[in-house]
Amino acid sequence: MAQDNKKQVEQITDMEVDFAQWYTDVCTKAELIDYTSVKGMFIYRPYGYAIWENIQHELDRRFKATGHTNVAMPMLIPESLLQKEKDHVEGFAPECAWVTMGGSEKLEERLCVRPTSETVFCEHWSHIVHSWRDLPLLYNQWCSVLRWEKTSRPFLRHREFLWQEGHTLHATAQEAMEEAEQMLEIYADVCENVLAMPVTKGFKTDKEKFAGAERTYAIECMMHDKKALQAGTSHYFGDGFAKAFGIAYADKENKLTTPHETSWGVSTRTIGGIIMTHGDNRGLVLPPRVAPIQIIIIPVAQHKQGVLEANQAVMDRLIAAGFRVKMDDSDNSPGWKFAQYEMKGVPLRLELGPKDMEKNQCVLVRRDSGEKVFVSLDGIEDTVRKMLDDIHDGLYAKALKNLQDNTFPAYSLEEAKTIQAEKGGFIKTMWCGELECELKMKEEAGMSSRCIPFAQEQLSDVCAICGKPAKKMIYWGVAY
């Protein structure tokens, strides 16, 4: 083989040496992402985008099964519209990108590229909502949004990122609150049962709430380096937006009434979460249910008679059984192929050569554990299905152990500081509910509040920071 045809799998930094560099290496060398000439704007390459498509599919069918429909709203928001809800504009205006010219003409009013679309949905609803019969409205859109951040990082912080934003309008506060909770449960379901990422469900503090929300629900995940990643949020708005935008409906007694609203979102950050939850020093480790390639087939001694045909036959069977399969019969060396698909996190490798053919068997190698087994080709579909489920369960169990082993109670600010400095992870304390204590934890221990978990524990009666009577147990952590 000519020198120029020999491919090398590029090296990545060890995660123990430099976790941040390891992460960037994985993002670029597994060909998930490319940088562009605009800072903070990334290209989602085919392999990265395919992961997102699989996440989209899983979320979208759950949205539709719960009665939601997709829509598309304009990407540009007039400044005056953005300003209608006070808290909202304060939260988002500093990071808006502004369109000021259309063709060669200066616009009379500048238009913001949407950082989120509450205002646009509200304007539309003010046109179409008249009667109780028009409610609820259960909408979602798949799109990208822009936030002019100072720093950026693949998947975790883009100036433009892909997401879905659900927006719903309800007759009553109760119904809206149930919607916000339902969507958080759907997010938790997808995180745990599709992405193999265990979540902590809870409320955000007032400080960490979404701009304009009465209540923000969130799911928090722990990454391999013990930092926190918020993987999805769901907001209950009360009737604040509806009032600001003049949305009202005639109820069954013909009384004009203000409806209640929610919004909820999950973004391509979750891909960052997958990488940092499951990855290792050989690269990506993808949870089987979103892996673009679930099984990579590598023919052994592929030049020998009948080998390619036998491999093709197995591939056809697995594709027919609904798996995402690829065969690599290129002239790259087996060693290169093994390393390449390990880097890309393909959950299972299937090897099949002349000796295997004689024995009606093949080799399966798990990406997560490296375990190698010889299995019969009879019933290969069931064998593979079971092994992919095992890989999912194994990834989940490992991530759950990481979460449990690195969640620590603390009973004073000093103790919290010490644990964070020595071990990292989530630190749970009782809390009085005051902003002052939250700011103090941030300032002195470098941790923000992650959430007030639904699953409360009574660690003590007093706030770990100020010693005054405690209202809630809260999670703290260093977050992405």
Place this chain on the structure above:
Amino acid sequence: MAQDNKKQVEQITDMEVDFAQWYTDVCTKAELIDYTSVKGMFIYRPYGYAIWENIQHELDRRFKATGHTNVAMPMLIPESLLQKEKDHVEGFAPECAWVTMGGSEKLEERLCVRPTSETVFCEHWSHIVHSWRDLPLLYNQWCSVLRWEKTSRPFLRHREFLWQEGHTLHATAQEAMEEAEQMLEIYADVCENVLAMPVTKGFKTDKEKFAGAERTYAIECMMHDKKALQAGTSHYFGDGFAKAFGIAYADKENKLTTPHETSWGVSTRTIGGIIMTHGDNRGLVLPPRVAPIQIIIIPVAQHKQGVLEANQAVMDRLIAAGFRVKMDDSDNSPGWKFAQYEMKGVPLRLELGPKDMEKNQCVLVRRDSGEKVFVSLDGIEDTVRKMLDDIHDGLYAKALKNLQDNTFPAYSLEEAKTIQAEKGGFIKTMWCGELECELKMKEEAGMSSRCIPFAQEQLSDVCAICGKPAKKMIYWGVAY
């Protein structure tokens, strides 16, 4: 029933009285679209967006079956990047919307909201293409683009519209040209076999080519009012973009070579095409293969015992058979329901009441013809499937007849003018190939060139406009 609960189906303008107003009425009253406070920016409402999702699904699976993968590129393009290909920037700069501020800071270089993404794909490819092994690259993205047009119209001309843009890079000109032709065939397939819209396939003239393309292929459709709608285009770029962006690869002999490029797109304009091809004075008529609701079930005498259950049972069977079905058991009157779902273009209405239950039958009413038949509930799935196929075939045949009946040969400019004034439609003439004659046809007969059809006819030897030797037969028309 209280007065305020009575719903009226809103009237629409007769298409013979005012086709443009009929069109707008259908778009708004069938709840496809809403206007916003920004001129030319529309909201795709659930029913309109669901049609697009079905079109997306049909296209996307054909793209993937032919080896294409989806990606996502940034929506903002630096001005300097847009300027790299001369013809391209001249074509698009006049209709770009410009981002000039990020947060409170003025940007050093202004950024255009993408009107199309050739430049961004090229920049990325210049990073990742090195060897012949890297080719071909077969990419597509689903997104929205912005073009700052002066006039606007639902679906037909938006300042922001949804589309897909495919971009591919090939080792040879031959391969790129075949790709452009293949994608045109896929578009034609979806138009004809999914949307029931017959197409004329051909090339665009130099004047009507895409900015920067060597060759533009298009499919042209005839609307009910005999005007033309370009439903999809595919471009062969040669190596112009690749040279402008410094994309090169080492071929098998290790020689640095410039690759060849294509792009191709279909947008939500096609929904406008569906409306204007199939609609009638009762509203939308949707081709069954993209109708969000294929069968609307209206229970008759639904308060009587067992009626709702019987209707639900039929619905369950049809859903299990893979149809998109809705049941309306609201307390609106049957008359309202009939008119409402006719307005929305639902292909089949299924009515089932106590008398039908006794006879193990139901009523099926076709939206396209109004034909009403009693059919057995035994094998209802097959009956419905066949009827939906018949509706598709009927819609296609009707549209084809409209196209054939309104395509006229002309042998002089005068004749073309007369036909256009008296009958409208497509006018086919021989053409010398000169821009001057094309401009003359536009100026004097108000028609632009639609395409140089693949299916050529030798109408005469001379150009109908100037009388000089003819090179090709060309189609003219008034276009949306």
